[in-house]
Amino acid sequence: MDPAKVRAALKELGLPAWRWDQIRRAAYDQAVSSYEEISVLPAAARAALEEKAPFWSLTERRVEVSPDGRARKALLVLRDGKVVESVLLRPSPTRWTTCISTQVGCAIGCTFCATGLMSLTRNLTPEEIADQVLFWRGYMRREGLEGRLDNVVYMGMGEPFACYEQTAESLRLLTDQKGLAIGARHVSVSTSGIAPKIVQFGRDFPQINLALSLHAATDELRTRLVPLNKAYPLAKLAEALKEYLALTNRKVFFEYVLLKGENDRPQDAEALVRWLRGIGRPALLHVNLIVFNQTDTPHRPTDEADARRFQALVMDAGFKATVRQNLGRDVEGACGQLVVLEKAA
Numbered sequence: 001m002d003p004a005k006v007r008a009a010l011k012e013l014g015l016p017a018w019r020w021d022q023i024r025r026a027a028y029d030q031a032v033s034s035y036e037e038i039s040v041l042p043a044a045a046r047a048a049l050e051e052k053a054p055f056w057s058l059t060e061r062r063v064e065v066s067p068d069g070r071a072r073k074a075l076l077v078l079r080d081g082k083v084v085e086s087v088l089l090r091p092s093p094t095r096w097t098t099c100i101s102t103q104v105g106c107a108i109g110c111t112f113c114a115t116g117l118m119s120l121t122r123n124l125t126p127e128e129i130a131d132q133v134l135f136w137r138g139y140m141r142r143e144g145l146e147g148r149l150d151n152v153v154y155m156g157m158g159e160p161f162a163c164y165e166q167t168a169e170s171l172r173l174l175t176d177q178k179g180l181a182i183g184a185r186h187v188s189v190s191t192s193g194i195a196p197k198i199v200q201f202g203r204d205f206p207q208i209n210l211a212l213s214l215h216a217a218t219d220e221l222r223t224r225l226v227p228l229n230k231a232y233p234l235a236k237l238a239e240a241l242k243e244y245l246a247l248t249n250r251k252v253f254f255e256y257v258l259l260k261g262e263n264d265r266p267q268d269a270e271a272l273v274r275w276l277r278g279i280g281r282p283a284l285l286h287v288n289l290i291v292f293n294q295t296d297t298p299h300r301p302t303d304e305a306d307a308r309r310f311q312a313l314v315m316d317a318g319f320k321a322t323v324r325q326n327l328g329r330d331v332e333g334a335c336g337q338l339v340v341l342e343k344a345a
């Protein structure tokens with residue numbers, strides 16, 4: 001839903017501007033999924049509005065649910081027939097998080113990432129990005145799922161800073177107090193390291209969390225895993241992060257996917273600690289270690305013992321490090337696994 005489009009459609013149809021308030025409340029507070037469900041709107045207006053400003057910019061193709069019900073992955077069809085995936089996770093009994101996409105495919109080409117195996121088709125519009133959250137709220141209501149969806153992470157398909165303007169506008173839609181009203185501190189954006197955008201993001205959205213998909217702390221290894229490192233090597237990233245911290249004084253999260261025998265060795269942990277020390281206070285730097293999710297790539301997952309040893313080395317150096325729980329694995333919705341294998345008809 002694009003509020004500006006809906007207001008323009010109301011005007012064009014000669015309907016009073018206060019109808020927007022009824023639509024807004026139904027969409028954002030009651031999580032309805034269509035104009036048809038808004039009974040206070042005249043019947044003729046519902047169809048006309050759908051024609052001029054479609055309620056959602058995407059529709060559900062299917063939703064897969066993990067056996068324990070804590071992870072769900074939706075295949076969503078956009079209005080031009082392209083498809084993206086979006087994930088809903090329940091990390092605790094009453095709280096839900098969604099992991100949303102910003103692009104159809106991705107041009108960055110991280111070697112361990114299923115999405116990286118696709119090329120970039122197009123950027124999503126701000127409306128398509130934000131509608132994934134509306135979709136999941138509507139889905140929760142229809143399915144009778146208890147709890148609140150109040151956490152959003154930009155870690156699905158695509159590099160959010162490669163389409164910075166669309167990402168920024170979608171963040172405004174999500175955090176608008178008269179819209180979805182998600183608290184800024186409950187939103188995280190993850191980048192593979194477009195250094196100038198990190199600084200811009202710190203200026204534009206100092207309250208929203210930043211995550212950096214790091215995965216290696218030497219240029220040789222990182223360039224192999226995350227080819228973008230050639231354009232923005234670790235020294236440049238460190239400078240951008242120092243500037244970001246000076247602007248926001250907010251904690252930065254580092255995503256580090258552990259790949260067996262490649263970046264999970266003690267010397268890799270030591271390189272990480274050395275690099276982090278050059279950036280800022282340990283209290284502001286948090287490492288999220290992710291046990292690799294098998295995708296169709298040559299990489300292998302690290303084992304539990306190596307993950308714990310790596311974590312201990314980082315923590316012994318004074319940094320916070322957690323081994324991330326992989327909720328989405330049952331539906332291939334965990335980090336690095338989002339890929340659309342099916343084309344829309």
Ligand code: SF4
Pocket residue numbers: 106107108109110113114115116117156157158159192213336
């Ligand atoms: S990890 Fe993110 S940036 Fe890298 S290829 Fe996958 S979607 Fe793109």
